[in-house]
Amino acid sequence: MAVYTDIAEDDLKWFLTEYDAGTLLSYKGIAEGVENSNFLLHTSKDPLILTLYEKRVEKSDLPFFLGLMQHLSARGLSCPLPLPRRDGALLGSLSGRPAALISFLEGMWLRKPEAKHCREVGRALAAMHVAGEGFELKRPNALSIDGWRALWEKSEDRADEVERGLQNEVRSDLNFLAAYWPKSLPAGVIHADLFPDNVFFLGDELSGLIDFYFACNDLLAYDVSICLNAWCFEKDGAYNITKGTAMLEGYQSVRPLSDPEIAALPVLSRGSALRFFLTRLYDWLTTPEGAMVTKKDPLEYLRKLRFHRQISSPAEYGLSL
Numbered sequence: 001m002a003v004y005t006d007i008a009e010d011d012l013k014w015f016l017t018e019y020d021a022g023t024l025l026s027y028k029g030i031a032e033g034v035e036n037s038n039f040l041l042h043t044s045k046d047p048l049i050l051t052l053y054e055k056r057v058e059k060s061d062l063p064f065f066l067g068l069m070q071h072l073s074a075r076g077l078s079c080p081l082p083l084p085r086r087d088g089a090l091l092g093s094l095s096g097r098p099a100a101l102i103s104f105l106e107g108m109w110l111r112k113p114e115a116k117h118c119r120e121v122g123r124a125l126a127a128m129h130v131a132g133e134g135f136e137l138k139r140p141n142a143l144s145i146d147g148w149r150a151l152w153e154k155s156e157d158r159a160d161e162v163e164r165g166l167q168n169e170v171r172s173d174l175n176f177l178a179a180y181w182p183k184s185l186p187a188g189v190i191h192a193d194l195f196p197d198n199v200f201f202l203g204d205e206l207s208g209l210i211d212f213y214f215a216c217n218d219l220l221a222y223d224v225s226i227c228l229n230a231w232c233f234e235k236d237g238a239y240n241i242t243k244g245t246a247m248l249e250g251y252q253s254v255r256p257l258s259d260p261e262i263a264a265l266p267v268l269s270r271g272s273a274l275r276f277f278l279t280r281l282y283d284w285l286t287t288p289e290g291a292m293v294t295k296k297d298p299l300e301y302l303r304k305l306r307f308h309r310q311i312s313s314p315a316e317y318g319l320s321l
């Protein structure tokens, strides 16, 4: 459930007077999502998504996120477009929260993606990386290698509650990654959370990407590794090489990976598995029972992390070398 903040109809109507958004016909909260409160608005014009930014989002990051959607959209990527207020600003305020209106994207996310969908996601990710060139704002990735140790230290003392032996296991991953993390690969704007719930399809056709609220500047191939983790494993924990091949072929049909990027895929994938393990572990240990939000299983990402540890060649992801 992700409606943390309620809105009063009169406040919403007042908020909409700042925009050329038509007359409000109806609105309802959207249950999906984790970070922010989202509402679907029907107006006498186009449908819109209203997002109220909650505590975990830094207000100072919002110009980056909203400006990025504008930049990508102007370069032909299908993603939500922020609607400017009459005064030109992209951000307003509602119910005591920073708030924005963005265009509604048709489609739905796939509960059971197949290899052909992974290919489309690979293409769209590469198209996003290309379209992101020239975006002038910068946002370092707080959830990349430099942030992992601090994040781990918040959960470390209780990690063995989730699985015995975790403390030692994760410490050795942190040490390995600190020693082998690549430093000079191509970098740019990455989505950083392109999971199935953030990609919409109409039938088998990808209709757009949403949820740019982890986007930042980082290694482009790191974003590829996030997608391999999020899309190419089966529910039983097995890596699906057919999906991996399709994802990587799709990506490379738009933006070929360089040899150093290919060589770094195992370490990047190990790092991105650790990243999602760490945030899930922290949420698992700190979200109170009965909270409205569904906690995501950290052990799913521990299993992926273990898989990447034993990779001996990037070919095992489905690349033909």
Ligand SMILES: Nc1ncnc2c1ncn2[C@@H]1O[C@H](COP(=O)(O)OP(=O)(O)O)[C@@H](O)[C@H]1O
Residues within 6 Å of the ligand: 002, 030, 032, 033, 034, 035, 036, 037, 038, 049, 080, 102, 103, 104, 105, 106, 197, 198, 210, 211, 212, 213
């Ligand atoms: N532009 C959009 N068009 C259509 N639906 C959207 C759009 N943005 C968000 N949604 C809906 O809201 C849900 C939560 O959005 P998301 O940005 O993933 O939230 P959070 O950042 O809180 O995880 C999505 O799963 C989708 O159903």
Ligand SMILES: N[C@@H](CCOP(=O)(O)O)C(=O)O
Residues within 6 Å of the ligand: 033, 034, 035, 193, 195, 197, 198, 211, 276, 279, 280, 296
């Ligand atoms: N994709 C992350 C959690 C972030 O959720 P989102 O709803 O903002 O995509 C995970 O699976 O751990």
